[in-house]
Amino acid sequence: MVVPSKTPDRKLIFGRGTLERLTERIRGSPEITAVFLNVERMAAATKKELEAAWGVQVFDRFTVVLHVFRCHARTKEARLQVALAELPLLRCPLPTQGSVPVPHGHVLPSPEPTHFHARSHLKSDVAHLGGRGGDSRHIMGSGESFLQVQQRLLKDKEVKIRKALDRLRRKRLLLGQQRRRREFPVVAVVGYTNCGKTTLIKALTGDATIQPRDQLFATLDVTAHAGRLPSQVTVIYMDTIGFLSQLPHSLVESFSATMEDVSHSDLIVHVRDVSHPETELQKASVLSALRALRPPRPLLDRVVEVANKVDLVPGYRPAEPGAVAVSALLGLGLEALKARLDGAVLRAAGRRVLTLRVGLTGPQLSWLHQEATVQAVDVRPEAGVADVKVIISDSAYGRFRKLFPG
Numbered sequence: 001m002v003v004p005s006k007t008p009d010r011k012l013i014f015g016r017g018t019l020e021r022l023t024e025r026i027r028g029s030p031e032i033t034a035v036f037l038n039v040e041r042m043a044a045a046t047k048k049e050l051e052a053a054w055g056v057q058v059f060d061r062f063t064v065v066l067h068v069f070r071c072h073a074r075t076k077e078a079r080l081q082v083a084l085a086e087l088p089l090l091r092c093p094l095p096t097q098g099s100v101p102v103p104h105g106h107v108l109p110s111p112e113p114t115h116f117h118a119r120s121h122l123k124s125d126v127a128h129l130g131g132r133g134g135d136s137r138h139i140m141g142s143g144e145s146f147l148q149v150q151q152r153l154l155k156d157k158e159v160k161i162r163k164a165l166d167r168l169r170r171k172r173l174l175l176g177q178q179r180r181r182r183e184f185p186v187v188a189v190v191g192y193t194n195c196g197k198t199t200l201i202k203a204l205t206g207d208a209t210i211q212p213r214d215q216l217f218a219t220l221d222v223t224a225h226a227g228r229l230p231s232q233v234t235v236i237y238m239d240t241i242g243f244l245s246q247l248p249h250s251l252v253e254s255f256s257a258t259m260e261d262v263s264h265s266d267l268i269v270h271v272r273d274v275s276h277p278e279t280e281l282q283k284a285s286v287l288s289a290l291r292a293l294r295p296p297r298p299l300l301d302r303v304v305e306v307a308n309k310v311d312l313v314p315g316y317r318p319a320e321p322g323a324v325a326v327s328a329l330l331g332l333g334l335e336a337l338k339a340r341l342d343g344a345v346l347r348a349a350g351r352r353v354l355t356l357r358v359g360l361t362g363p364q365l366s367w368l369h370q371e372a373t374v375q376a377v378d379v380r381p382e383a384g385v386a387d388v389k390v391i392i393s394d395s396a397y398g399r400f401r402k403l404f405p406g
């Protein structure tokens, strides 16, 4: 049964007739224990009204995604980001069962800084104040209404969370700088949630500690894993949070700090689940979210497209010319991908892999050993030359040509 809906920010999501049909269907189906409405946000009043009419809990995208995020948040940063995203939920008047009148001279409990399960704790902070949600009664002596106190507590909490996030962000920035100083190129692996980013990184690095899972938003923290490319260059793969189309705005904002890392990477790899019926839509949604991060132009122009899960699509051929088809799970196409990454990473770093023919008696060979990374030397004594495979920066190559013309 497909029914038309109005825009989510209007108080009514359904027309009267549709609502009646839905109510009849839901009330008549005891197996329905909850209803998910595919709208970004529902007004608190709408939610209450629908729950009263249907007798089951009703969820929107925001609450479901937030719940998934909360279940998967492991690091302090992820938990803080979830807490920050949760705050708008608390801004609606809170339910008030069991609240007590304000005792004379009651001192406001200050919000507990280490608790970030915002809803329950804040609810109890505020419940101490008593009164009905939205009540404009003044609290003795303070000159503030219930609503004002509630807003102030929430604001305090927000400031605290933002400060804590900021501290973590600065720490991460420092780590990023250290990483850059060590000069390992960073490859950011991005894609729609559940497309196989974590599985791919596991396959590329052989890191046995990585755990891909068949869940949305299994990865909620940016993690780094070292791997080696055929040119022997070591790169850091960055596993990132999956994208989801129409992700609620406040969630996007909360997690944008994490995604800043993507803008600071040397190369972006975009993984797609080509077995998914909505793979094209997912691609469009990821690319537009990526553009919104405003990464440097060259980074965006060099995105390597990976078509994953080809094992599920017999006879798959990538539609776009540059895409590399792989099965991260079965390990298909990984060598071709590594070769592509090798070229792209070196190009991003202003380096290239070249095979140069040099004379055995001249100074070129020792010059190359000094100024470039020599990977292989193939000596041809009969011709008095050697073919030298090197990774060389564009500028060093320019000097080489100048010093040893011809």
Ligand SMILES: Nc1nc2c(ncn2[C@@H]2O[C@H](COP(=O)(O)OP(=O)(O)OP(=O)(O)O)[C@@H](O)[C@H]2O)c(=O)[nH]1
Pocket: 191, 192, 193, 194, 195, 196, 197, 198, 199, 200, 211, 212, 213, 214, 215, 216, 217, 218, 219, 220, 240, 241, 242, 243, 308, 309, 310, 311, 312, 326, 327, 328, 329, 330
């Ligand atoms: N058949 C098949 N399944 C795959 C392939 N790659 C990944 N999967 C499965 O897809 C599911 C999601 O994989 P993950 O690697 O966790 O996906 P992710 O993109 O990291 O997901 P999030 O972290 O939630 O955004 C897992 O069940 C994987 O086993 C593949 O090439 N073929």
Ligand SMILES: [Mg+2]
Pocket: 197, 198, 199, 212, 218, 219, 239, 240
């Ligand atoms: Mg993952």
